[in-house]
Amino acid sequence: MTAAGAITRLRGRIEGSLMGFLAPDASRIPSPLREAMEYSLMAGGKRVRPVLLLCAGLAVGGEEGELLPFACAVEYIHTYSLIHDDLPAMDDDDFRRGKPTSHKVFGEGTAILAGDALLTEAFRVMAQSPLAQADPGKAVRAIADLACAAGASGMVGGQQMDLSAAPGNSTASLVDEIELRKTAALIASSARTGAILGGGSPVQIEALGEYGTRLGLLFQVTDDILDETGSFEEMGKGIAKDRARGKWTYPVARGMQAAIERAAELGRETLAAVSTFGPEAEPLRELVRMVQDRRK
Numbered sequence: 566m567t568a569a570g571a572i573t574r575l576r577g578r579i580e581g582s583l584m585g586f587l588a589p590d591a592s593r594i595p596s597p598l599r600e601a602m603e604y605s606l607m608a609g610g611k612r613v614r615p616v617l618l619l620c621a622g623l624a625v626g627g628e629e630g631e632l633l634p635f636a637c638a639v640e641y642i643h644t645y646s647l648i649h650d651d652l653p654a655m656d657d658d659d660f661r662r663g664k665p666t667s668h669k670v671f672g673e674g675t676a677i678l679a680g681d682a683l684l685t686e687a688f689r690v691m692a693q694s695p696l697a698q699a700d701p702g703k704a705v706r707a708i709a710d711l712a713c714a715a716g717a718s719g720m721v722g723g724q725q726m727d728l729s730a731a732p733g734n735s736t737a738s739l740v741d742e743i744e745l746r747k748t749a750a751l752i753a754s755s756a757r758t759g760a761i762l763g764g765g766s767p768v769q770i771e772a773l774g775e776y777g778t779r780l781g782l783l784f785q786v787t788d789d790i791l792d793e794t795g796s797f798e799e800m801g802k803g804i805a806k807d808r809a810r811g812k813w814t815y816p817v818a819r820g821m822q823a824a825i826e827r828a829a830e831l832g833r834e835t836l837a838a839v840s841t842f843g844p845e846a847e848p849l850r851e852l853v854r855m856v857q858d859r860r861k
Contacts, residue, residue: 569851579615620759624848645687737813749780760774
């Protein structure tokens, strides 16, 4: 199977498992909370983070079935962050992946609760996974890594820095720090967590963490470029909104040509991080190409 085929297969496995790991007794989740959770969780997307966790874990010899609950949990965390990012108090977006955002469909209160529920469910799923029962030390290490990446010093902290940045008055270094925390932290942790759960050596875990950081930055710089050059049909959401709000993205802070050059440089750095791996890392290399070539 080609690397692209392997990624497609893993993405399909994730899509088929996302709802199954949610609260076992679905009848205990009030309506429309469950509908709001499912609406955003199953709205599509690239599933980069859970696919990355699986690819990293498999690259160091992990078992796919043991990794799967953690991969789905990462997507719960990511989806919660998108629901909250879209709120009027944050980015105030009306569309996500070509569909009305959660708060437009269910109201702001239910959207907030759906995000809260998905975040909490993520940690329940990981803590109750078969791998956590078999090797709690390994699971705790992975869960702690994800919590740090998603929390106040990582993704949430990056969102606060983004909110606090004065419109039209940011600096290039601040843009770099926001992107490192807001986007790259969780992507890096997805790779590192996969390596931890898969039984990787310290050297492998460090290398895959560096790979994830570079991939996360590449993803965000590419996203910034697409926000300037893409269309609603491609992106599934409003475009050029960041510039209109006076928000500094990489192209705004450094110019479009510099952003394009930076994306190419990050692509090389990401691939270099897994240069010591063999064919088992081909799906990871394919992920880099997919992020570089994406149009949505």
